[in-house]
Amino acid sequence: MTASQDRAPVDVSLGLFDQDLLAACISCGFCLPACPTYQLTLDERSSPRGRITLMRAVDSGRLPADDPTVLEQSSYCLGCRACEPVCPAGVQYGALLEQWRDLTWSGARTPPVAAALRAGMRMTPALAAAGRVRGAARTTGRARGDGVQLMLGCVERSLFPGVSQAVTRLLPGIEVPSGQGCCGALHAHSGGSTEGHHLAERLGEALPGTILTTAGGCAAHLVNVLGRDRVHELSEHLVDVWSASEAPALTDVRVGGRRARVALQDSCHLRNGLGTSAQPRDLVARVADYVELPSAGACCGGAGTYSLLRPDDAAAVVAPKLDEVESLDLDYLVVVNPVCQRQLVTALRRRGSRVRVVHLAELLALALPT
Amino acid sequence: MSTSVVRGVGLTPEILDRLREIVGAEHVLTTDGDVEPFSRDATPLFRARPDAVVLPATTAEVADVLRLATETGTPVVPRGGGSNLAAGTVAERGGIVLVLTRMTVVQEVSADELLAVVQAGVTTSTLADAASARGLLYPPDPGSRTVSTVGGNVATCAGGLRGLKYGVTRNYVLGLEVVLPTGEVIRTGGRLWKDVAGYDLTRLLTGSEGTLGVITEVTVGLLPMPETSRTGIAYFDSLADAGRAVTAIIAGGTLPATLEFLDRACIGAVEDFAHLGLDRDAGALLLFGDDGSPRDVVESLDRMAAACTANGARGIELATDVAGSEDLLAARRCSLPALSRLAPVTMLEDVTVPRPQIARMVDDIEEIARRHDVVCATFGHAGDGNLHPTIVFDADDHDARRRAEAAFDEVFGRAIALGGTITGEHGVGAAKLPWLAQRLGADQLALLRRVKAAFDPAGILNPGKLGS
Known part of the structure; x- marks a missing residue:
């Protein structure tokens, strides 16, 4: 092994990444403090800047795509995109990560759990059946036009059927078209960006109007593929429609005779990808005493398939957040994404916490007059 | 003894084993993938593969690593956050990059x-x-x-x-x-x-x-901690006008905490990132601020605003509170990375001139940039004469890169001629070493080498940079 000096490295690209996206990073390192895995390790390899340096090495052929560090770091990244809003150079890290995972999680290198989930979420009839069995909102038949149409999601339908139920109570008469499958966010984030793109387009055909989603992660992916005009995340939609027309008379959510104390966990892709963070806070504050969780904007470790693929790392990411939640004397912790809901329900239960984790829709439904 | 012969030519298995004994196996990185992220810092166009990256946790571990390095003639390049802008942490002669980010108490x-x-x-x-x-x-x-x-x-x-x-x-x-x-x-x-x-x-x-x-x-x-602080913005038609306002402010007896300026290209790039409502049409922006007691701060800002007006400011805005001031300062700190929105390669320099020469230096930079046909944006710390002219170009535009280097060569010469220096705060590193002799002269450079040899007889620390 000899020391190589490369004062004028003219990398010849193999065309594995979008060159404009890759060139945007100037390695200033302003992203380091925002990155959860860098904060845990203080290791350049586990930082957005370090990962982009690795991507560049792969793109120029200096490192093979199956280099062990390349594989490990593309997997260890949460994909939370917290590096994007703090990047003065405007690097689109999320898009780069999708391209990276297409390379590192392809074929036999795909983690089995990710492969299984990608296959499962492809099966629209099975998703529909699971949703029916679990009691998610009933579909209203084929899409009728181009109004607002509720998307049921793939994970949420089975795991948290009460969420879509709650939306139908908050927005009576909302259309819930049948025949909807997965939006493909899960695929795009785990090595199948082409399929993720196709699934989003297919969902856009099943829901030809404005797609209303209760999941921040799905919203960001759908916006990527279908455009901002076609997608409304629930909190955005409620703030919009309730200021334009008559909002339902909401009461206070009360616990033990007083107004409930409620904090929010942001959805990373909703906050970092779409820049939406004020609306869910606004809505919570309408029905309860809003308490800002200091780490609200930091990833909970759910991160798509992350908590299934890397449970120990997911636990390390969420641990400091659990301490915060416990110290704030909360009644509810509100989420706006089903993966966060699963991660936080599980983690707080394991800890024996009395704080209840609910989706924003569920909290607001509690405030509807009975 | 010569320090120039030290060159990492791969570390022997024995050296690697001893490093692992010192800091623990997981804190010695040697594979291509593991060392790649440590092959560069924030300097464009410089990269070198270290033979190993070592992450010590204690002073004693650092001492053991250095003793081993001196004994075996292994180059060691210390590194912190890796935000250096002069390739000061690039291991151009291989060896060990010694990363201190685990020492965080x-x-x-x-x-x-x-x-x-x-x-x-x-x-x-x-x-x-x-x-x-x-x-x-x-x-x-x-x-x-x-x-x-x-x-x-x-x-x-x-x-x-x-x-x-x-x-x-x-x-x-x-x-x-x-x-x-x-x-x-x-x-x-x-x-x-x-x-x-x-x-x-x-x-x-x-x-x-x-x-x-x-x-x-x-x-x-x-x-x-000062009781309070406040910041304002003045817009000018040109950077040179802003430079004259700076001279007037300080001549008027105010020693402000902040005096920063940005030219038109910088204003646009910062505004694209921070969305503060800056005036993109202005030729230059002067960010001025002070801290102290509330009364002193108000007086100081009023005096500075008056000096700007008297020197041709086309508009002045004062931040209404501390948070607004912080937003302005935070945006200014992002100038460099924000400028990278203009083109992929962002070559930033760091010349500094005596304060009365700022307006002249700024004019000269613009003239030099025009003559070499390069896209140059300038921002900097006007109060201390420290300028950051930044030339941007596409990575594969070799001619633009050559023109940029020629332009900076002139900018350095001009700064020295005006009684200034080639670097105010970023350092010499590998990037500015070629101009160091011009700044220091042969006698001082020789003294630097003797100082270096007194500290580092084997010439192992960051070889090929200062003092080598």
Whole structure:
């Protein structure tokens, strides 16, 4: 092994990444403090800047795509995109990560759990059946036009059927078209960006109007593929429609005779990808005493398939957040994404916490007059 | 003894084994993938593969690594947050990149003694926050403060936005714990503002760019936190106009905490990122601010606003509160990375001239850029004459790169001719070494080499940079 000096490295690209996206990073390192895995390790390899340096090495052929560090770091990244809003150079890290995972999680290198989930979420009839069995909102038949149409999601339908139920109570008469499958966010984030793109387009055909989603992660992916005009995340939609027309008379959510104390966990892709963070806070504050969780904007470790693929790392990411939640004397912790809901329900239960984790829709439904 | 012969030619298995014994196997990185992220810092166009990356946790481990390196003639390049802009942490001769980011303990913040003691890997922001929590101010605030480490700040004598009123890192370093390349651990200075026992090694090591010793712990002086601070913006038709306003402000008896300027291209790039509603049509923006008692701050800002108006300001806006001021300063700190939106390669320089020469230097930079047909944006610390002309171009445009280098060569020469220097705060590193002789002269350069040899007889520390 000899020391190589490369004062004028003219990398010849193999065309594995979008060159404009890759060139945007100037390695200033302003992203380091925002990155959860860098904060845990203080290791350049586990930082957005370090990962982009690795991507560049792969793109120029200096490192093979199956280099062990390349594989490990593309997997260890949460994909939370917290590096994007703090990047003065405007690097689109999320898009780069999708391209990276297409390379590192392809074929036999795909983690089995990710492969299984990608296959499962492809099966629209099975998703529909699971949703029916679990009691998610009933579909209203084929899409009728181009109004607002509720998307049921793939994970949420089975795991948290009460969420879509709650939306139908908050927005009576909302259309819930049948025949909807997965939006493909899960695929795009785990090595199948082409399929993720196709699934989003297919969902856009099943829901030809404005797609209303209760999941921040799905919203960001759908916006990527279908455009901002076609997608409304629930909190955005409620703030919009309730200021334009008559909002339902909401009461206070009360616990033990007083107004409930409620904090929010942001959805990373909703906050970092779409820049939406004020609306869910606004809505919570309408029905309860809003308490800002200091780490609200930091990833909970759910991160798509992350908590299934890397449970120990997911636990390390969420641990400091659990301490915060416990110290704030909360009644509810509100989420706006089903993966966060699963991660936080599980983690707080394991800890024996009395704080209840609910989706924003569920909290607001509690405030509807009975 | 020559220091130029040291060159990492791969580390033997024996050396690697001993490194693993010292810091633990998981803190010695050697594979292509593992060392790649440490092959560069924030300097464009410089990259070199280290033979190994070593991440020590204690001063004793640093000492053992350096003793081994001297014994075996292995180059060692110390590294903190990796935000260096002069390729100071690039291992151009291979060997070991010694990363100090695991040494993150804030050991003490003393309100009684107005000082703090931190390990080298603590970030500048963490130190500033720890001081602030006790009502104290750590004034040096380099743009990279959230990333850069205190050890790295001392090694480069980092500057920042408060240089005019408060000085730079060297004005706050009271004492250092340093590991010499030969393995001895020494403590220079201490907790005293007055201490003249011996040569001022603390100051010599401050700005030594990792060529004389590895800084492992830093004692810094702190100030009482000013009661309040406030910032305003004045727009001008040209950067030279803003430069004249700066001269007028200081001639008028005001020594402000902040005097920063941005030219039109910088305003646009910063506005694209920060969305503060800056006037993109202005030719230049002067960010001025001060801190102190509420009354003093109001008076100071009024005086500065009046000086700007008298010197042709086309518009003035005052931040209404501290939060607004912080937003403006935060946006200014992002100027460099924000400029990278203009083109993929962002070559940033750091010339500094005596304050009365600012307007002239700015005019000269624009003239030189025009003549060499390069896209150049300039921002900088107007109060201390420190300018950051930045040339942007596409990575594969080799001709643009050659023109950029030719333009900077002239800019350096011009700065020196005006009584200035080739680098105010970023350091010499590998990037500016070719111009060092022009700045220092042969006799001083020879003295630097003798100093280097006294500290580092085997020439292992950051070889090929300062003093080599």
